Amino acid sequence: MSQTNGVITATISNNKLNINDNNNNNNNNNNNNVDSALDVLQNLLTLAPVLKQNLILMSQQLTQFINYSEDFQKLNSTIQLMQLKQEKLERELEEFRNDRNNIDKQLEINAEDRVYLDIGGQRFTTTVKTLIQRANSTFFQTLINEKWNVNTNSFDKPIFIDRDGRLFDIILKYLRTGELNIEEKKMLKEILTEAKFYKLRTLEDELNLMLKKDELFTPVNSFEISNQSPPCSPLSALTKSRFLPVASGLLTNSATRVLPISPFTPSKSKTHPAQTASSWRSNVSLENRLNIFLGSTLLTTEYEEKLLEFIGDDIQQQQPWRLIFRASEHGYDASDFHRCCDSFAPTVSIIQTDFGNIFGGFTSIPWSSPALRSDQADPKAFLFTLKNSLNVSPTKFPVAQEYQQSAISHNPTCGPNFGSPKNEGSDLCLRNKFNEKTNCIFFPKSYIDSTNQGGLIFAKKYFACKEVEVFTLMAI
DSSP, X not given: OHHHHHHHHHHHHHHHHXXXXXXXXXXXXXXXXXXXXXXXXHHHHHHHHHHHHHHHHHHHHHHHHHHHHHHHXXXXXXXXXXXXXXXXXXXXXHHHHHHHHHHHHHHHHXXXXXXXXXXXXXXXXXXXXXXXXXXXXXXXHHHHHHTOOTTTOOSSSOEEEOSOXXXXXXXXXXXXXXXXXXXXXXXXXXXXHHHHHTTOHHHHHHHHHHHHHXXXXXXXXXXXXXXXXXXXXXXXXXXXXXXXXXXXXXXSBTTTTBOOOOOSSOOOOOOOOOOOHHHHHHHHXXXXXXXXXXXXXXXXXXXXXXXXXXXXTTOOOSSOEXXXXXXXXXXXXXXXXXXXXXXXXXXXXXXXXXXXXXEEEEESSOBOOOSSOEEEXXXXXXXXXXXXXXXXXXXXEEBOGGGGGGSEEEOTTEEEEESOGGGTSOSEXXXXXXXSTXXXXXXXXXXXXXXXXXXXXXXXXXXXXXXXEXXXXXXX
């Protein structure tokens, strides 16, 4: 019995020990779990600012994305609106061109019909052809299109214009004959005012030239006529032999100050005789004061001087250059160019791109519009840059000797065309619709590039023209 009790006692003792061990283990595990939880909490507390910053950044990016989406939608709406406006403008432009063609055809039909005018109470009778086809005046074009009717316009029902009839009589004679003989400076100024009103740009330019030449001539002519010397000059120093050559170069008739003016309509022009380089340079200082390229909106005095320098190497002339074509005024089609420029020589074509670059070309032969494209020889032809995005100073690019026989290309569907498509493309070509990106540059092909900049010295390979001006020498 005692043995049995001893075994039981030992068993109970062992169980107590086991229980105590289990409790200790549980306590240790609990402590470990608490420590782990504390570590995790500590890590979370450490990461909290970073997480907060990331959340803020994500929120900002989300807001920015939403804003971008809204801006994109607005931009897309704007683009669609612009496309609709562009389509509308294209339709209106097409309608305008059709209307213009119809008007031109109608005017051609009515060219010989009479127009009766009442200018300030004075009656005049002329024709549609005289007012429209020669003058190319937007004033008279509008008048004929909007106010004139062949069935209602008559001598008893003339179109009234509230201007001076005495001055219009002189202008009408000019429109009929291309001649203008005026002796008094005061009358020149009065006619100039009327030319501006009637939008006769060529007449306006030529009158400005006459006035400026008259101002230059006056002091010289007064000394020659009165035989009086200017202050501080001996009489012997002023002789007719010294002053008359200068005066004759400035004005044809020193007594009446009459300048013969070339007619409005293109006369089949001839190339102009060359002059010695020394005589050309002797007149540059005088001509610079006259704005040699009359009526240009693209040239500055610096650009004028550079063009004179380029041209002076080949053709030396005393005459100023007059404007015969301006795209913004006469039209951007190749047919407009040929209508105004064919048969004129020499010519300088000045081009302004939609990016503001200014460049062009010179040819000594007249333009023409044959049925098929044809290459023309011109050893004096050259291209030039005046203003470019590469900041290269004004430069002349002569035609290469081996390509002089095809320096110029004449094409009825193109405007100024320098170089030949046969030589892997024209160096510079204005195609139909000059104000669209159809004009092309493949320079250098037939012309020599001294800048090593290639076609970018002028413009991109395909470009649009903002303005085109063409000048020819004025015969005086």
